[in-house]
Amino acid sequence: MTCAVLCIGTELTRGELVNTNATWLAAALTDLGFDVVEDVVVDDDRARIGATLERLGKAVRVIVCTGGLGPTTDDLTTDAVAATLGVKVVRDDASLEAIRRRIERAGRALSPSNMKQADFPQGADILPNPVGTAPGFGVTIGGASAFFMPGVPHEMQKMFEEHVRPRIRTLATRNTHQVRLRTYGLPESLVGERLAGVEEVFAGVVIGYRAQFPEIEVKVLARGASHEAARELCDRATTEVRARLADIVYGEADDSFAGVVGRTIRNKGFTLAIAESCTGGLVGHMMTREPGASEYLLVDAVTYANSAKTRLLGIDEEVIRGHGAVSSEVAAAMAEGVRRVSGADLALALTGIAGPAGGTESKPVGTVFIAVAAGTGTTVTEKHFLGSRHQIQTAAAYAGLDLLRRACG
Amino acid sequence: MTCAVLCIGTELTRGELVNTNATWLAAALTDLGFDVVEDVVVDDDRARIGATLERLGKAVRVIVCTGGLGPTTDDLTTDAVAATLGVKVVRDDASLEAIRRRIERAGRALSPSNMKQADFPQGADILPNPVGTAPGFGVTIGGASAFFMPGVPHEMQKMFEEHVRPRIRTLATRNTHQVRLRTYGLPESLVGERLAGVEEVFAGVVIGYRAQFPEIEVKVLARGASHEAARELCDRATTEVRARLADIVYGEADDSFAGVVGRTIRNKGFTLAIAESCTGGLVGHMMTREPGASEYLLVDAVTYANSAKTRLLGIDEEVIRGHGAVSSEVAAAMAEGVRRVSGADLALALTGIAGPAGGTESKPVGTVFIAVAAGTGTTVTEKHFLGSRHQIQTAAAYAGLDLLRRACG
Numbered sequence: 001m002t003c004a005v006l007c008i009g010t011e012l013t014r015g016e017l018v019n020t021n022a023t024w025l026a027a028a029l030t031d032l033g034f035d036v037v038e039d040v041v042v043d044d045d046r047a048r049i050g051a052t053l054e055r056l057g058k059a060v061r062v063i064v065c066t067g068g069l070g071p072t073t074d075d076l077t078t079d080a081v082a083a084t085l086g087v088k089v090v091r092d093d094a095s096l097e098a099i100r101r102r103i104e105r106a107g108r109a110l111s112p113s114n115m116k117q118a119d120f121p122q123g124a125d126i127l128p129n130p131v132g133t134a135p136g137f138g139v140t141i142g143g144a145s146a147f148f149m150p151g152v153p154h155e156m157q158k159m160f161e162e163h164v165r166p167r168i169r170t171l172a173t174r175n176t177h178q179v180r181l182r183t184y185g186l187p188e189s190l191v192g193e194r195l196a197g198v199e200e201v202f203a204g205v206v207i208g209y210r211a212q213f214p215e216i217e218v219k220v221l222a223r224g225a226s227h228e229a230a231r232e233l234c235d236r237a238t239t240e241v242r243a244r245l246a247d248i249v250y251g252e253a254d255d256s257f258a259g260v261v262g263r264t265i266r267n268k269g270f271t272l273a274i275a276e277s278c279t280g281g282l283v284g285h286m287m288t289r290e291p292g293a294s295e296y297l298l299v300d301a302v303t304y305a306n307s308a309k310t311r312l313l314g315i316d317e318e319v320i321r322g323h324g325a326v327s328s329e330v331a332a333a334m335a336e337g338v339r340r341v342s343g344a345d346l347a348l349a350l351t352g353i354a355g356p357a358g359g360t361e362s363k364p365v366g367t368v369f370i371a372v373a374a375g376t377g378t379t380v381t382e383k384h385f386l387g388s389r390h391q392i393q394t395a396a397a398y399a400g401l402d403l404l405r406r407a408c409g
Numbered sequence: 410m411t412c413a414v415l416c417i418g419t420e421l422t423r424g425e426l427v428n429t430n431a432t433w434l435a436a437a438l439t440d441l442g443f444d445v446v447e448d449v450v451v452d453d454d455r456a457r458i459g460a461t462l463e464r465l466g467k468a469v470r471v472i473v474c475t476g477g478l479g480p481t482t483d484d485l486t487t488d489a490v491a492a493t494l495g496v497k498v499v500r501d502d503a504s505l506e507a508i509r510r511r512i513e514r515a516g517r518a519l520s521p522s523n524m525k526q527a528d529f530p531q532g533a534d535i536l537p538n539p540v541g542t543a544p545g546f547g548v549t550i551g552g553a554s555a556f557f558m559p560g561v562p563h564e565m566q567k568m569f570e571e572h573v574r575p576r577i578r579t580l581a582t583r584n585t586h587q588v589r590l591r592t593y594g595l596p597e598s599l600v601g602e603r604l605a606g607v608e609e610v611f612a613g614v615v616i617g618y619r620a621q622f623p624e625i626e627v628k629v630l631a632r633g634a635s636h637e638a639a640r641e642l643c644d645r646a647t648t649e650v651r652a653r654l655a656d657i658v659y660g661e662a663d664d665s666f667a668g669v670v671g672r673t674i675r676n677k678g679f680t681l682a683i684a685e686s687c688t689g690g691l692v693g694h695m696m697t698r699e700p701g702a703s704e705y706l707l708v709d710a711v712t713y714a715n716s717a718k719t720r721l722l723g724i725d726e727e728v729i730r731g732h733g734a735v736s737s738e739v740a741a742a743m744a745e746g747v748r749r750v751s752g753a754d755l756a757l758a759l760t761g762i763a764g765p766a767g768g769t770e771s772k773p774v775g776t777v778f779i780a781v782a783a784g785t786g787t788t789v790t791e792k793h794f795l796g797s798r799h800q801i802q803t804a805a806a807y808a809g810l811d812l813l814r815r816a817c818g
Binding site for chain 1: 420421422423424425426427428429431432433434435436437438439444445446447448449450451452454457461464596597598599600601602608615616617618619620622628680682683689690691693694696697698700702703706707708709710711712713714716717720721750751752764765766793795796797798799
């Protein structure tokens with residue numbers, strides 16, 4: 001069954017924003033078994049929105065739209081849909097109440113512009129917004145079921161999962177199955193070389209790659225006579241792929257590297273302390289983005305200044321003066337210091353030069369010393385990363401997490 | 410002058426790849442003065458490529474396309490264009506020679522699939538590829554000049570700069586100017602209300618909004634008889650917009666809130682220490698994403714465990730036991746503690762419940778205490794945020810930065 005994705009917004013046609021909504025929706029619709037034949041973006045122009053909807057209403061069976069449902073004057077989607085259908089825009093009292101409650105809970109009063117978000121084309125099927133003020137709606141345009149959702153990604157995703165997916169899932173026949181493996185440790189070209197020939201061995205399987213620095217996601221997509229057949233083929237191919245990739249696979253689907261390392265530490269019953277310098281708290285931030293981190297993470301001491309390293313972590317000033325703040329010795333002293341003051345089982349410390357300035361001949365930008373301290377002793381690893389400041393910080397944080405994972409293993 | 414971007418590829422319509430080419434081209438075309446009215450993505454389907462080109466050839470004056478020029482069987486763009494124009498596909502000897510030289514330099518032999526990349530619709534204007542094997546080409550479709558380039562981003566960008574930009578730059582007159590203002594402190598609906606009527610007062614100005622939680626970006630886009638006139642109009646409108654938004658505007662274009670607050674602190678000659686609990690290092694991470702943070706930020710002590718609060722920051726255990734870790738008293742003690750141990754001028758501390766678990770009747774999820782300690786004393790602010798864990802953390806970090814900014818002011 002064919003479908004199309006329509007994203008509405010001048011910020012997109014002006015190139016001010018990468019259109020991640022289209023990608024997310026295309027993947028979700030493909031996963032349901034739809035053939036997404038067109039992704040289209042138009043600017044906030046009533047006539048163009050209308051003409052595009054009419055065209056797609058003749059071409060496909062399902063249209064999924066985002067954007068233009070906000071409270072401001074450039075949000076024109078509802079009007080454009082009503083004009084296309086030749087119906088009035090009417091206010092929905094239940095939606096208005098939900099918006100009012102949400103806004104009052106935030107300690108504000110309902111404003112006229114918020115009230116606009118309770119307006120819908122007459123006869124529309126209203127889709128509640130579980131996490132924001134703007135509800136969505138569904139209508140029929142030509143031969144297509146069309147769904148309209150806000151452009152804010154997490155609101156759109158939640159609304160799609162809760163209200164759109166259940167309405168369209170029976171329309172498509174799903175004859176594909178996909179597994180996404182998350183890998184860390186090899187560049188895309190080498191990951192690809194490890195998997196050379198897999199598609200020839202497993203007819204009907206396509207291997208896809210997606211680089212999300214420094215990770216490579218590997219997608220194993222199988223197509224069969226039925227979903228069951230596709231799943232069975234996918235399972236067999238995934239077993240082969242996992243065997244070839246071995247220890248660079250750390251998880252599946254939406255696992256995060258920090259989350260997986262954190263769970264490993266927690267499952268061992270260990271507590272962790274971190275001391276960061278060049279990574280500026282990134283390691284701790286990655287670990288605490290997921291709930292449950294407070295069960296094992298006691299402290300992350302982000303000590304930029306040498307004075308903070310000595311005063312908070314008890315590092316001997318002489319060590320810093322003698323070897324420099326970016327040195328194997330200081331990394332070890334930071335890890336041992338934060339382990340001692342926090343009383344944690346395991347400690348990770350990172351010190352380095354993230355750039356763009358601060359590099360020297362012997363310690364160029366990208367030099368990072370990573371120390372892991374445990375009851376059994378301290379190990380320091382020296383790394384040299386390339387790229388922007390952000391890439392160096394990210395690469396260092398991943399390397400630190402990887403060393404922690406191995407220290408638990 | 411209107412234009413459209415067409416990206417061709419099933420990897421895009423399946424959502425396997427974020428379409429950064431569309432964003433890059435839309436920004437480049439907007440910068441040249443074109444109105445990009447549509448970005449469209451279609452799968453590798455000859456009929457759909459042809460139908461889309463015919464439609465766009467009637468709607469716009471310039472069409473810029475990427476993808477489908479590769480050597481494999483699913484690369485159908487050249488065939489589709491020739492069929493649309495009703496012309497033959499012919500081989501270009503000079504292009505074939507260039508491809509042969511490029512492939513032989515890489516130590517390989519020319520294969521039949523490579524030879525296909527020297528085929529073009531008869532009469533096309535060939536665009537050499539300075540960095541890859543696939544040349545591009547230009548043709549006229551309906552009323553539009555259409556340009557076809559490879560989908561590999563760095564090849565496309567180079568070809569656009571060297572061969573497409575010079576061919577189209579005289580077609581558009583740049584008659585727009587835009588200023589982007591970054592705001593924090595009000596929701597989108599209230600920002601919009603403050604700017605009600607601005608578009609009516611300044612004819613030719615369009616106000617746009619983009620929510621990037623918890624910020625709202627306000628775009629003032631002016632259109633005039635010339636770029637100069639547009640700039641002048643934009644400046645006048647921006648002065649009015651700034652006056653109406655007053656202190657919620659913190660910067661322009663690509664400024665970041667943490668960067669602006671950091672510069673304020675640095676310019677005052679202050680040093681800063683941070684103690685975080687519920688925000689998990691986010692405040693420090695936001696400040697250190699930009700270079701220069703190490704000049705004022707001495708330490709960010711992310712103390713999750715109560716033991717870390719007492720051991721690193723010297724907080725009296727009785728205070729935690731008596732009031733709870735999430736309390737005004739502990740926030741104040743954290744700020745004063747990290748200020749004392751680090752020797753910083755200013756200190757910020759945050760303690761709260763980011764959720765999803767951990768809330769109580771008197772302190773529900775979203776409760777955050779934020780303390781700022783300075784030589785003149787300590788101030789604690791109690792906040793209640795709504796949303797997901799990530800939103801609560803982000804909202805708390807922004808609120809903390811805002812309190813710091815005001816403490817400097």
